[in-house]
Amino acid sequence: MRSPLRNLLLAAHRQLYERLARPLIFRGSAQTAHESLLRLLSELDGNALAIHVLKQIGRTVVQQTESSPPLSLQRGPGGEVLILAAGMVKGRGFHDEATALRAVDSGENIIPGWRSVPALVGLVEFGSFTRWPRLGNPGTVIWRDEPTRSTQNRVGLKNPGAQAAAAFLARHAADLPPVYGLNIAVSPGVTDPAQELDEVLTSLSFFLEQKLSPAWFTLNLSCPNTEDDPGGHQTAARARDLCGAILNHLVGTRNGASESIPLWIKISPELGADQYAALMQVCAEVGVQTIIATNTLPRPTPDNPGVNAGVGGGRLHQPALEAVRHLAAARATSGCAVKIIGCGGVLDGATAQAFLDAGADALQYWSVLIYRGPLAAALIQQEIELNG
Template sequence: MYPFIFRTFFVPMDAEVAHHVVVPVIRAFGVWPIAPVLRAFTRPAPALRTEALGLVFDSPFGVAAGFDKNVKMTAGLHALGFGHVEVGTVTAIAQEGNPKPRLFRLVPDRALVNRMGFNNDGAAAVARRLEKARRRRRRAVIGVNIGKSRVVDVADATDDYLVSTRLLAPLADYLVVNVSSPNTPGLRGLQAVETLRPLLAAVHEAAGATPLLVKIAPDLPDDEVQAIARLAVDLGLAGIVATNTTIARDGLVTDPAKIEAAGAGGLSGAPLRARALEVLRVVRAAVPAEFCVIAAGGVETAADVQERLDAGATLVQGYSGFIFRGPLWARQINRGLAARRGARAS
């Protein structure tokens, strides 16, 4: 059914408009009496319970940052079966993001190109919604992804991140420093270790007891990935998210004219799978066994998720697959993982 709906209604529609159309639907999934009925259908098997970051996750599979930027869908996404939701990216100052259109589907590649530019309502507004979301007795683990405000100079990035940290860390189950989006000028330059160290040290101190992770780009060479991994361990961070979107366009089968029309931005979805898996393995080899590594990028099936877990991921996130697989995507993943674990146990 969903493939027909996708081809008939969503493909002809602007991708960002389509996202806004489904937001109220997903929000409705999280409202009583819909939520408990839906959750009974989508609840992950007990065997999928995962402990990480001092937290308990119903499933190792969750939603990557970017899907729910402003904490409007966490209850609905939990009702759909996701074990955690990473909201954001949130900036200290509310911003509209880059000019539209800024989100594009490459359907033959099962991929997205986005240059959203951290469009969000700002840390203060997000904090108010987080406080409300945390009151729910049954909810997904909620991580918060923070980034640099566009109007703030890169030289002042640390102070900007600290504004968001102080507002959001007390309300987040975990916090992620995003220095790897390709859609904010100068942001990726913060991944250089000599620049990243004082930023992460300051945010780590301000975050207090809230687990802190850093999100990295797949376009970094392996030696820089290793250096950031060692830095994260040295600073006492809780983990790394590997990876963000890529600026590469290698191996795509979509019409080149359509790719050209989409323009600059981060590519996510199936084409990112191989490199994201490589980066995961590089990170895992450089950090202790207990260090949390969240894998993201090119994940669409239960086999993809299991592959990341087998490669050393503690948790796994997806985003683009939701667009191509539909609202029962998390249920499909969780059932597939449970079946695989049953087969391994037998």
């Protein structure tokens, strides 16, 4: 759909962001910008007029958001699905669960952006949420690399924990977007498979008991930014056990128990071709609907070569594209129907199209917001249309 108003708004956004906002934001560090953004989002969430305006802009420029669940991820001309990836709307960090729950009870906004971000950009995956709250890593946790339009982060899965997140979202259920996803991460540092499974299922239960109905749950099997990343979750055996148990847990969780909320998984770049093929096979066997490829790429930070942080944006694009190619090849060989979401350096129409050509059914993005502004997904959508 091409409306003159949409074209006008997107042209104005491009000029304003690239000529005015971005140079101003880039005068400071990525860390400062990130912290300011979270404060701004918190303010916007509580301002009814601002939400109204954001929704109007969102409705005008975003083409594909309000499909009813479950997301079909069916591609069509102009119907490419672009979803804001996990990590933007994930909530504040807390030391412990009791403090996080008290914050919810006292009406604090513990998930900045929960209302304003979907109002403007449409589809959003909230999280990652872990079983227990996490404060995340101290110090500088986010960097930009302008020449390659990349980001690097070691936020360290900062989040309020699944129980407080579920209580907070339930408290605001009437104002949640019609379609959203919830990303649950395996707790870093937990190596015992039984404990790991228990934590994931308990996290899911918090959301389900609060009668929240996301269009999908994502199990984040790839957490490269924590000091204690166990790294072993992505083996076929581990993924089979976790996903099988989660899918059992999700049976009958939608539409008066006649359907289940779909399960997606999110995996890393730079796995071997065999590992991608094995994961695709596991997903097909147990009934995972979608694989998000990929999370960020662990690389040394600009400040300290001894510490790794996850690279997103331009530097991630080729490895993520490679992952999608391996997954698509495995899918073609097995003939299964598992969907693939390309995520990693979706920066413009060309990078988005590269994922679609490699076999992706839909796209997720994060870093492009920094380089092209809040309406980046709508700009990319427009570029795909113009090139198509």
